[in-house]
Amino acid sequence: MKLSQRVQQLAPSTTLAITAKANAMKKQGLDVIGLGAGEPDFNTPRHILDEAIDAMEKGYTKYTASGGILELKEAIAEKLERDNQLTYDPKTEITVTVGAKGALYNLFQVILDPGDEVIVPAPYWVSYIEQIKLAGGVPVVVEGAEENQFRITPAQLEAAVTEKTKAFILNSPSNPTGVLYPKEELDVLGKVAVDKDLLIVSDEIYEHLIYDPIDHVSIASLSPELYARTIVINGVSKTYAMTGWRIGYAAGPASIIRSMIDLDSHSTSNPTSVAQYAAIAALSGTQEPVYEMIAAFRERRDYVMERLKNMPAISCVRPNGAFYAFLNIEKLLTASGGNFENSDELSKALLEEELVAVVPGSAFGSDRHIRISYATSKMQLEKALDRLEKFFEKQDA
CATH class of the missing domain: 3.40.640.10 (Type I PLP-dependent aspartate aminotransferase-like (Major domain))
Incomplete structure (x- = not known):
């Protein structure tokens, strides 16, 4: 059956695809750390959950x-x-x-x-x-x-x-x-x-x-x-x-x-x-949970940037907000000696060799970068950055 031209030109969401692949690998028992998802790792605040429950009980369905x-x-x-x-x-x-x-x-x-x-x-x-x-x-x-x-x-x-x-x-x-x-x-x-x-x-x-x-x-x-x-x-x-x-x-x-x-x-x-x-x-309602989440993200942002400073193979513009870091991998691609031609190949290798899921910059219009999300726990970030550092050093050797 022939599909419409508009849907044939459609490229699937890379971020959702990376997250789905990482989750599938986790289900196989692999210790995958996902740095691809664009969502906070916190649960919805309690007072918001309570309002939803109250709405259901009142029949607002x-x-x-x-x-x-x-x-x-x-x-x-x-x-x-x-x-x-x-x-x-x-x-x-x-x-x-x-x-x-x-x-x-x-x-x-x-x-x-x-x-x-x-x-x-x-x-x-x-x-x-x-x-x-x-x-x-x-x-x-x-x-x-x-x-x-x-x-x-x-x-x-x-x-x-x-x-x-x-x-x-x-x-x-x-x-x-x-x-x-x-x-x-x-x-x-x-x-x-x-x-x-x-x-x-x-x-x-x-x-x-x-x-x-x-x-x-x-x-x-x-x-x-x-x-x-x-x-x-x-x-x-x-x-x-x-x-x-x-x-x-x-x-x-x-x-x-x-x-x-x-x-x-x-x-x-x-x-x-x-x-x-x-x-x-x-x-x-109260905005206190938002302030707590912002404080946690700020701490993680600062930790990520401090760790990245010790990885000479890459560079990163300091992010003011959101919960992403956009890493320049151009030097790394060159140092790899042709092992990786672009961000897609490097991201695939990261996932397969070090079990870290990132999003290739090609999804965002730049093949010279990868995106990592720090919307995950400090412990997971530490493990992920250890693996990234190991991978980067290996390619830059």
Whole structure:
């Protein structure tokens, strides 16, 4: 049976594939350490679990409105005003989706026509490219220089714009680099967007996971002009260790939000009812578990960076946030004498020889890197970094 052209061009998620392979090896009894997963290793906080249980006992287990229950949209509006100084009408300018990934997918479906271009800074999150293509759009990749901490410049953004450009993506803090855009750089990127009449897709899913004295700033908060052309994408997955609950949201112009809701009414129908009530508790309840998780991630980030300093075969830009380190393996590839041609081959060898699962940088638009996640216990990190160091030394000998 012939499949559609759009699905034939689709590349599967490398991060999910790596995690699945590592889990399969673990089931075979192998001592695999997974540094590939993009999710916190903490359980969802107790007060959020209790709210979900209470919702089930009250019978809140039926269909909801496609764009989410009003109580959750009001909690999202309060969060956006409190944390980001952004004001949205919860009835018309906010939609709740099946994860932030679902929000992005719906957004590209409603704003892109065939041939429309979207500027994607690289390194990029794995699904941006595929989602744009599935919507008939054309991803235009702009590489952020490592010496500029992978951040693209206004000149690069402007040079990439054509008459077909519809939008550009901003992910800060970034997956996979953990790098954050400071306010002054957002200001000048925003000026280009206004001058060139671009929509801005601001993926802010890691906004609270920051470990340095630098504030997250939503580009939508910088001016009325930027507010009017920005769609903020966020969710509860990373901040509240709720990846499996699948609750994301989008906030932006009412016409776009309405179209996203209409699309959901013919696809997912609605986000899971019980998860929506849990998300209210996450956004409106105590934030103490978040602070505890941030402190743990900061300690792990610092430990990883200290260990990496003693591995001369690789280098790494210090991440400001998220829970990833993006390791430059270019020197290692050269030193291997042709044993590894790219990040895929090196990642495969790491898994097979040292039982450490990482994600090849090719998934993020850079074959010179691998991504490791420090969203795992300190003990596991120590073991994994011992194995990485052993592997790197062997290749660099």
